[in-house]
Amino acid sequence: MEGDFIKINKWLLPLGWLYGCVVQMRNYLFEMGILKSESFSTPVISVGNITVGGTGKTPHIEYLIRLLEKSAKVAVLSRGYKRTSKGFLIADEHSTAQDIGDEPYQMKQKFPDITIAVEKKRAKGIKLLLQKDPKLDVILLDDAFQHRYVKPGINILLVDYHRLIIYDKMLPAGRMREPLSGKNRADIIIVTKCPKSLTPMEYRVITKAMDLFPYQELYFSTLSYGKLTPLFKEAANAQLAQKAGNLTDLKDQNCLLLTGIASPQQMIEDLKPHAASLHPLTFPDHHSFNPQDIERINAEFNNLQGPKCIVTTEKDAARIKHTQGLSEAVKSSLFVLPLEIEFMLEQTDKFNQKIINYVRKNSRNSILVKRKDDHKPKNSHHSGDRPRTISFRNN
Incomplete structure (x- = not known):
C-alpha cells in the first residue's frame, strides 16, 4: 500500500x-x-x-x-x-x-x-x-x-x-x-x-x-456519485442530455474527465469501468482556468473520436462556468458529476448518532424531539443510506 x-x-x-x-x-x-x-x-x-x-x-x-x-x-x-x-x-x-x-x-x-x-x-x-x-x-x-x-x-x-x-x-x-x-x-x-x-x-x-x-x-x-447534469443547459446536446443521468449511461461514450482537484485518483478508477474510454485531463487543486487551458480543453475534446462527452466535478464547474472561449462542442457535451460520500462497514448510523447527540446536547436554542419512526427498526443499514435527520423544537 x-x-x-x-x-x-x-x-x-x-x-x-x-x-x-x-x-x-x-x-x-x-x-x-x-x-x-x-x-x-x-x-x-x-x-x-x-x-x-x-x-x-x-x-x-x-x-x-x-x-x-x-x-x-x-x-x-x-x-x-x-x-x-x-x-x-x-x-x-x-x-x-x-x-x-x-x-x-x-x-x-x-x-x-x-x-x-x-x-x-x-x-x-x-x-x-x-x-x-x-x-x-x-x-x-x-x-x-x-x-x-x-x-x-x-x-x-x-x-x-x-x-x-x-x-x-x-x-x-x-x-x-x-x-x-x-x-x-x-x-x-x-x-x-x-x-x-x-x-x-x-x-x-x-x-x-x-x-x-x-x-x-x-x-x-x-x-x-450523483446524477450527471449539463453545465450549460441552454447549449446542451438534447439527445446526449436526455440520455445522460447515471454513470452507466457513459458506456458508449469516449469521456474526457476534466478535474482541478488535489486527488483525482479514486475518481478516475471509479469512472473507468463505466465509459467506453476515459481520458483524464488533470489540473492542480483550485486551478484558475486561463485562455491557454481553455484552448487545451477544446483541443483535447476535439481529438476524441466517436461518441464523446466531457465530465467535470461540481468544484471545477464553479470555476469553469464563467470562463470565456469554450467551444460550442464542449459546452454542448459538458456534464457535471456530483460527489457525495458513503460510510463503509455499516458505520452510517453510528456516525450520524454521534453528531446528532452532540448538537442535541449543546444547542442553546432547541431540544431534540424524536420522530415517530426513529423507534422503528430499520430495514437497511448499508453504507448507501441517506443520513437521517433530526427534529428540533424551539424552546
Missing part, C-alpha cells in the same frame, strides 16, 4: 524535520495555553486535514449539512480559499466563485437556504455569524483542523486513503503540514476515498497502523 501511493523526496527530509520542529513548537504553545484557543457555547464541528491536498472536505461538510439542515439552523464557515474578496462575507444568490471561493460557492448553489460565510480568522467569523443570527444551532468549520484559535466541540480529521498519514512525511519532503502526533487532537478520524473493494484485512491493517487513543473513533468512507 505504501509503495503504491506515497512518494517521498528523501533529499528534503532535513528541511521537513526543521519544519516539523516549528509546527511542534506552535502546537506546544497552544497546549501550554500561551496561545489561546477559544470555545463557543454554540456547537462547532470542525472538518479538516493535516496534509496538503484534498481529502474530501467539501463532500463531508455537505454530508453534515444534509444530516442536520431540516432539523437545525446550520451555518458553514470557510476561509474561502483563492477568493478575491477580503474580510467577513456571507454568501447570497449573487455571490460568485471569485467572491467567496469555489467550494463555498458550490455549497451555496446546492444549499441556498443554509448560511455560508467566509472569513480567514475563524474565531472572528464565528462571532460575526452569531451576532447576525444568535439562534444558530450548529456551525460547521471547513478546513479548520489546524486553525487552533478555535476549540471545536467535535474535531474531525480526514485522511486520504491514497496518501495515508502513517506513511507520509513532513513538508517539503512529503505532504504533511504537521507531525503525525497532530492526529491526537481529533475526536473522529475518517479514512476517505476508499475503494469499494477494500478487504477486511486492509481495514484491520489500517486500523492497527493508525494507533488511535480510546477516545478517538475511526471511520471509513468512499465516494458516491
Whole structure:
C-alpha cells in the first residue's frame, strides 16, 4: 500500500524535520495555553486535514449539512480559499466563485437556504455569524483542523486513503503540514476515498497502523456519485442530455474527465469501468482556468473520436462556468458529476448518532424531539443510506 501511493523526496527530509520542529513548537504553545484557543457555547464541528491536498472536505461538510439542515439552523464557515474578496462575507444568490471561493460557492448553489460565510480568522467569523443570527444551532468549520484559535466541540480529521498519514512525511519532503502526533487532537478520524473493494484485512491493517487513543473513533468512507447534469443547459446536446443521468449511461461514450482537484485518483478508477474510454485531463487543486487551458480543453475534446462527452466535478464547474472561449462542442457535451460520500462497514448510523447527540446536547436554542419512526427498526443499514435527520423544537 505504501509503495503504491506515497512518494517521498528523501533529499528534503532535513528541511521537513526543521519544519516539523516549528509546527511542534506552535502546537506546544497552544497546549501550554500561551496561545489561546477559544470555545463557543454554540456547537462547532470542525472538518479538516493535516496534509496538503484534498481529502474530501467539501463532500463531508455537505454530508453534515444534509444530516442536520431540516432539523437545525446550520451555518458553514470557510476561509474561502483563492477568493478575491477580503474580510467577513456571507454568501447570497449573487455571490460568485471569485467572491467567496469555489467550494463555498458550490455549497451555496446546492444549499441556498443554509448560511455560508467566509472569513480567514475563524474565531472572528464565528462571532460575526452569531451576532447576525444568535439562534444558530450548529456551525460547521471547513478546513479548520489546524486553525487552533478555535476549540471545536467535535474535531474531525480526514485522511486520504491514497496518501495515508502513517506513511507520509513532513513538508517539503512529503505532504504533511504537521507531525503525525497532530492526529491526537481529533475526536473522529475518517479514512476517505476508499475503494469499494477494500478487504477486511486492509481495514484491520489500517486500523492497527493508525494507533488511535480510546477516545478517538475511526471511520471509513468512499465516494458516491450523483446524477450527471449539463453545465450549460441552454447549449446542451438534447439527445446526449436526455440520455445522460447515471454513470452507466457513459458506456458508449469516449469521456474526457476534466478535474482541478488535489486527488483525482479514486475518481478516475471509479469512472473507468463505466465509459467506453476515459481520458483524464488533470489540473492542480483550485486551478484558475486561463485562455491557454481553455484552448487545451477544446483541443483535447476535439481529438476524441466517436461518441464523446466531457465530465467535470461540481468544484471545477464553479470555476469553469464563467470562463470565456469554450467551444460550442464542449459546452454542448459538458456534464457535471456530483460527489457525495458513503460510510463503509455499516458505520452510517453510528456516525450520524454521534453528531446528532452532540448538537442535541449543546444547542442553546432547541431540544431534540424524536420522530415517530426513529423507534422503528430499520430495514437497511448499508453504507448507501441517506443520513437521517433530526427534529428540533424551539424552546
